[in-house]
Amino acid sequence: MKGINSLTPKETVAELDRYIIGQNDAKRSVAIALRNRWRRQQVEPPLREEIAPKNIIMIGPTGVGKTEIARRLAHLAQSPFLKVEASKFTEVGYVGRDVESMIRDLTQLAVNMVTKEAEEGVQGKAAAMAEERLLDLLLPRSPGQGTGMSTSLGANVISLGYDAGADKQEASRSQTTRERFREMLHRGELDDRMVELAVSSAGGTPVVEVFSASGMEDMQSSLQDAFSKFFPKKKQPKKMKVPEALEFLKREEAERLVDTESVVEKAIRRTEQSGIIFLDEIDKIASRGGSSSGAPEVSREGVQRDLLPIVEGTTVTTKYGPVKTDHILFIASGAFHVCKPSDLVPELQGRFPIRVNLHALGEEEFFRILTEPRSALIKQYTALLATEDIQLVFEDSAIREMARIAVQVNQKTEDIGARRLHTVIERVLDEVSFDASDREDLVFTVTAEYVRRQLTEISENEDLSRYIL
Missing domain, CATH: 3.40.50.300 (P-loop containing nucleotide triphosphate hydrolases)
Known part of the structure; x- marks a missing residue:
């Protein structure tokens, strides 16, 4: 397009x-x-x-x-x-x-x-930064890691000397371990492991409520924003599984990378x-x-x-x-x-x-509304029942009967246009929707006769139509 x-x-x-x-x-x-x-x-x-x-x-x-x-x-x-x-x-x-x-x-x-x-524009960079932060949590550094400082004890003397070789070896081992954990993370082998993150608590900013006449409802939001600058949100530790922690860190990094003023x-x-x-x-x-x-x-x-x-x-x-x-x-x-x-x-x-x-809709328009649009009601209900392994089939005559009854009810009660179709089709499929998970027959065909059996008594009684359809 x-x-x-x-x-x-x-x-x-x-x-x-x-x-x-x-x-x-x-x-x-x-x-x-x-x-x-x-x-x-x-x-x-x-x-x-x-x-x-x-x-x-x-x-x-x-x-x-x-x-x-x-x-x-x-x-x-x-x-x-x-x-x-x-x-x-x-x-x-x-x-x-x-x-x-x-x-x-x-x-x-x-x-x-x-x-x-x-x-969305910084998702790639945010994902990479979040992964590094997660690996830092999974592989916390020991107090002296990577310093390259060796300690030797003499009789009454402690001497400190720099050992470049030890530093390189330690760094190499650390990097190897990190890359091994990265591969395990990508393969999903760490999904059940728990990590602890510092999460902002909701109770850091005072709640401000403004009760006043019109024109003042925006004041509460503005005051809340102002107070949030003076009262930074408190952080509290929260444990979560690795996949959840990774998503949380991605969101944090994405928010940090976005230029608020430009937005x-x-x-x-x-x-x-x-x-x-x-x-x-x-x-x-x-x-x-x-x-x-x-x-x-x-x-x-x-x-x-x-x-x-x-x-x-x-x-x-x-x-x-x-x-x-x-x-x-x-x-x-x-x-x-x-x-x-x-x-x-x-x-x-x-x-x-x-x-x-805009003109009122008739039976032909209702039939087309039920069948033609990309998100037509027939397609929606067919997809919903397919999740229960039920193949829902509508005969054309059944769809036309639903359209006819919807128009009839609109004429008898109050004309609410195409919104009536939602109520009609919901009533028609009431039984199969309720029993879908227990049905043995995996194909359910909606016929014109079935539609009439479900709706005729209601549609012909104006009082029932008013309260049910």
């Missing part, structure tokens, strides 16, 4: 098609948004800073693929990605989370991502230039059209007002430094059942120029 950052819109859509069924309009929109990020990087700097991301609102019922499209897009772009529910935020001055916390969370995700990449600098740059925030349930903070004004309406509009500068472009203070939000891509989504995008404050509407409607 081509470099991730140079994928064309058609190639991005093709990648999304491997995991998500239908919703071509939404795929096209996010593919163009991703490509525009690459295009922006090719523009000369003075104009580049003026090109703002084209934020997107995806409109559609639950369970039709809105979140999955955004998540897969972030994976393709190798970007820091954060999914937040807009309804969890409160207006500044109220108790709860403030909107700036999403930028702090996104920055933390970027730091974790870049740190992991940096540690933070790169993470902030990645947050600012390629971060993606998925704002779910944005319709929950829209004022209901025609409703009388009241505290809840004021609070909703207050959250929108607080959100506006973040989306427009501002600088948010994080524990890693200031982060600019001008070029972070925001993808919002909502069902908009009782309101419409025009119920958002006009300024916020203007910051989401691209609007995409």
Whole structure:
């Protein structure tokens, strides 16, 4: 596959098609948004800073693929990605989370991502250094080893003399023993041996808790970091087997080799230039059209007002430094059942120029969702039962029957889209999943008749469907 950052819109859509069924309009929109990020990087700097991301609102019922499209897009772009529910935020001055916390969370995700990449880049060197430290533990040096000092006793005199030959012999024997232990380590012959390491204890830093209004939840983390510098973590001995000790030492060496300042600098740059925030349930903070004004309406509009500068472009203070939000891509989504995008404050509407409607899913889409994607549910359950040596076989008619019943239940109760398929297939396979370890027949075929036997009674009773499916 081509470099991730140079994928064309058609190639991005093709990648999304491997995991998500239908919703071509939404795929096209996010593919163009991703490509525009690459295009922006090719523009000369003075104009580049003026090109703002084209934020997107995806409109559609639950369970039709809105979140999955955004998540897969972030994976393709190798970007820091954060999914937040807009309804969890409160207006500044109220108790709860403030909107700036999403930028702090996104920055933390970027730091974790870049740190992991940096540690993977030094794995070879870290492994070599960890092996040497482990051999030092397995072969502790004796107090006078390698000094080359010989002691001779006279009548009443102790004379010390340097014996270069003895020193070389001792060093040669020590090196030979070390290499023999190294070979034994590689062959796994030392796996059952125990070694003792100094491990940081969790009780070295005082616990600081901050109880306050919104905007203060980041203070606890910052204070904790500050206190950790004044109260270094205590070390305590811990015994572990050689393989566990080697992995522990590899992690320690990798952390030591990583340049923290460089990681933070790169993470902030990645947050600012390629971060993606998925704002779910944005319709929950829209004022209901025609409703009388009241505290809840004021609070909703207050959250929108607080959100506006973040989306427009501002600088948010994080524990890693200031982060600019001008070029972070925001993808919002909502069902908009009782309101419409025009119920958002006009300024916020203007910051989401691209609007995409996602349609409800039918029986044919459900059938394809069960079978086509790389991580389709049928493939997942087949792999799970294969661990019990059960070969699970689904007839096409059985899959279509599950799709039909899922659609039927959605129509009778509440439409939760493709999420209904998880409950349906779990109910169908309930018996075989429970008895799998004790079954004598190693092939289990799911037929349409079996599906009906497991589900028809429940699906036809609206009350049962509501509570079971």
